[in-house]
Amino acid sequence: MDPRPIGVFDSGVGGLTVLKELVKVLPAEDFIYLGDTARYPYGSQSREVVARLAREITSYLVECGVKAVVVACNTATASAMPQLAQEFAVPVMGVIDAGVKRAVAASRIGAIGVIGTYVTMASGAYQQALWRSGAKQVWARACPLFVPLVEEGLVSGEMARLAVAHHLGQREPVDALILGCTHYPLLKGAIGEFLGPQVTLIDSAESVAALAPEELRLDPAPRREGRVQLQVTGEDRQFRAMLDLIGGIGGPVERVRIERLQEAYARRARQG
């Protein structure tokens, strides 16, 4: 087994839902998780800016010696993939294709919905992937209230119910809904209660973890307990609160200066 860690990143806490599932599927692997909390949220920035941030973080993780990278953020995946995967020598996996595959398999009628940030929805990345994969109908909606709710830990109760009703009250009939933002699995209870059992919720975190061993070309691992290193570029209060809410992952949270990511990117650009 290659002992180098796997890099995982998101704009903040959302990717922790992916990390948790990855650790379940790959318990012997080491991980470095970077939450770009200083530059969160990605969902209201331009695609070009998000693509640049994704390149900086990937350059930094590669300099840290990772053997593969999981882009645990739909907004970054929609903005920077597949180019990111072509630019780096290590395997780079996004979150969109995994969710699409699972949704197409789960839908009986081929009518599939997808929700995410403005940037992800405007990129059309999910919609195109769904049409390519044989969906008969595609319904897409940006749900901007969900990310701040999750960041504040308001994942159940009246506020969550009102936000879900506001964003999903009027929709086309679908029987599978992709949670196309890594923050949204935390609202799965509230969304599932509102939509009822006839709509299957597709959790991108679970879908990514299931496909990761193959996509990241990982060797079978021996029996050992992997280590998780947690890093943030800015604020860590919400990050720690989210670790408690998600459960299953813990440990010290280290601060990394944004300049380190930018320097890694500049060094890479100089090397060509």
Ligand code: DGL
């Ligand atoms: N978690 C990110 C995603 O999957 C979005 C959060 C943000 O807007 O930064 O798209």
